[in-house]
């Protein structure tokens with residue numbers, strides 16, 4: 502049973518660990534969901550508290566489905582780790598780097614992007630080229646069910662050729678069929694920073710991979726940590742039940758980050 506978090510007390514034993522890392526999704530977690538991806542913005546309170554936390558702990562990472570450069574621009578803070586495309590692309594030394602495992606699929610993805618951009622037209626569906634991933638946003642479609650069916654039909658041949666189709670909140674994504682996701686990104690962070698304590702925040706299906714990895718690492722006593730789901734009506738119970746705690750929407754995240762900032766504020770690592 503996932504517990505609603507309305508007191509930071511239960512997280513204090515995790516926040517006391519060093520090295521400590523906070524990893525968070527962006528859209529729907531730090532920024533309210535809006536009609537088009539371009540219009541999304543991280544709230545000033547989330548940015549302020551994340552900045553404060555980043556001054557005090559070993560690592561704060563934004564792990565997003567966005568391209569890393571976009572993630573970085575949205576959060577707008579220096580000194581964070583920016584991971585994009587659900588773990589496939591990382592912001593490193595001033596530029597985006599995509600994992601080498603994706604290279605064999607690059608040509609097929611470029612071909613899919615060209616053909617789908619030329620031939621797939623459905624009013625309200627927005628195509629977003631994120632480098633190794635092509636996203637189909639259908640939030641603007643009046644009839645979500647019809648949009649979903651049309652997108653799935655368009656993507657089916659590419660899936661049959663070996664690419665992967667991944668659903669999210671009013672989005673489908675076409676990308677390389679790799680075992681790379683937010684959970685593998687979190688593992689990379691935990692290993693790189695040798696984290697003893699970890700909190701992960703997210704609102705979507707793609708965040709569940711990170712929730713599960715964190716649970717497994719905790720069960721194996723490799724880390725003290727907790728997954729916090731950001732409850733929302735679209736993603737529903739499926740996400741929340743995979744986490745340890747939940748908060749209500751972006752305002753719940755603002756509250757939680759403020760609490761974390763004040764808990765870690767007194768101690769410099």
Ligand SMILES: [Mg+2]
Pocket residue numbers: 526527528529530703704705
């Ligand atoms: Mg999200």
